[in-house]
Amino acid sequence: MKNSYEVFIKNEEYDNLMSEIEKLIKEVRDTFNKNPELDKLIQDLNTLTECFGKSSSGYSAAGSIGKGLKNGNKIIHIPDGLEEYGDYIKSDVNSKWIKWQVTGKEYLDISCKCYFCTTDITSKKEKVLKVSEEYDSKYIEHLNKVMDVFNNLKLYFTDETNKKISEITQSISGLSSEHINYLKLIKSQVNILLERFNELKNLSFFSLKDVDEIIEKIKRYRIELDFLPNLNTGFTEEKIGKINNSLNDLINKAGILKGKINKQKSLILKRIEKYKKEINNFLKYAGYKYEVNIESKNNEYKMVFKHKDCCKELNNANLYLSYGEKNAFALILFMYETLNKKPDLVILDDPISSFDKNKKYAIINKLFKGENSFRNNTVLMLTHDFDPIVDMVKNFRYKFNEIKTNAYFISNKNGEIIEKEICYYDIKTFIEIVKENILRLDNNINKLIYLRRLYEINDSKGLEWNLLSNLFHKRKEPITDKKINGIKKEVLMEYNEIEEATYKIKEFINDFDYDTELDRLLSNEILINAYIESKNNYEKLQIFRVIKNENSSNDIIKKFVNETYHVDNDYLFQLNPFDYEIIPDYIIEECDNDLIDSGFSIEERSCILV
Known part of the structure; x- marks a missing residue:
């Protein structure tokens, strides 16, 4: 269930506690949220780490540092013969100029004149071509990126660090192994700082909920520049000091913070156990061999689904659940989700007709019984299924009294929708209905139809049932099955058999006469x-x-x-x-x-x- 957190965990009490916790850690978060310089620092530090490329060793030749510095800094050290292009090569748009210059090379074979100013360039053609041999726009872009990010961060690096960075980035011969190792050392310290920044920016209930010693955990968030020698400058200390001071203030509130966190953890655990028990009880009583749990994953609470005979989590219900199982579970989850939204009216369109009889009561009971159910909501349930009506109005009405059930039979009569209330005494056994209709109906035809069915349901297919069967087959002379010499044959009913059957039928319809009724049927x-x-x-x-x-x-x-x-x-x-x-x-x-x-x-x- 995608929104398990909102449905099962989040409520007003949860929100209030979370708000109190957020107020306590607000100062630490505000250090970032209200400090654009820190945001710019984090952005530049991330750019620097990106320049190293992706590699488990911490450095990749495919990164901007590898591509921009491997052959030396040709922006500062312009190759011999290309000095007169220096203004272009050192400009802020040098990569665009290189791209334009290289692209224009294909026009040199058209004419001996410059494709820009039309002066003769025959003697300079070799020099023009040398630009594309020494430079390409991507190389310049990578080099610019590296130079810019180190320049943006120079105030955060010590003087000695900046000196060595300059030696590396301005080298004429390119990167050496020593250069790479030194840059990787800087990167490792930058990564520590970024990791700490990220933890502090996301400081919340979730990052502290599993911590027993709150003070020790908060202390570990403090940034100790003494152990980050390349970044240990007065400028860096000024920025980091604000963060550490906010953490010190939070340590002073640690007792209150821990109390709030523990209270929130207790609330969450209580709600998880409550809903887990409710849903698992439903699955158990409905005969489904599955169970659920609500687990914390990636700062979220999600419902997980497992089979009782397997510890593996079922991530895709379509692969494991039958159509009926999916529908039953979806219906219950719909109930919880709907309760969370608090609508004025809930409409259920034939929700249980497709389920087996042994599942129907379990589902209805779950939907309308218990604290977390639709019992206090206005629900319109439309159904072709009579089972829930029998359960809620007749058999278990004492259990459903609290939900104020009103049942109606809806019919379409000549295009008019007619509602007729169904009360306790309207729901009867078939035998009750048969006996009632035999007494109340006007014509004997329908009375006799019902009487025949009464005999059938009572398994009384004797002479009286046989006589009625003959009547409805419109036989002038009633017949019956008899075994003669071990062979079943149809023979005429004897006079005394007809009389005996007539006598029993008259117990219900006192004016019954076979010939009279036959004349009517004919x-x-x-x-x-x-x-x-x-x-x-x-x-x-x-x-x-x-x-x-x-x-x-x-x-x-x-x-x-x-x-x-x-x-x-x-x-x-x-x-x-x-x-x-x-x-x-x-x-x-x-x-x-x-x-x-x-x-x-x-x-x-x-x-x-x-």
């Missing part, structure tokens, strides 16, 4: 009227199945009818489809069209766009 007029007068889409769909006897040519309807037929048993708890429009209007529109195409006359319906 009458398209009765079925169509029942379809038109149905009070909800679910009832229409069930009657449609009876009319078409499950033989619709419309693949959309067939698929949805079959899914609806089986979905009733997917959940232990459900909403009553006669109270909540669980069947979308576009499915009923397809049913209407299918019936019309089959020659049935039904009430015209307006086109519904969903």
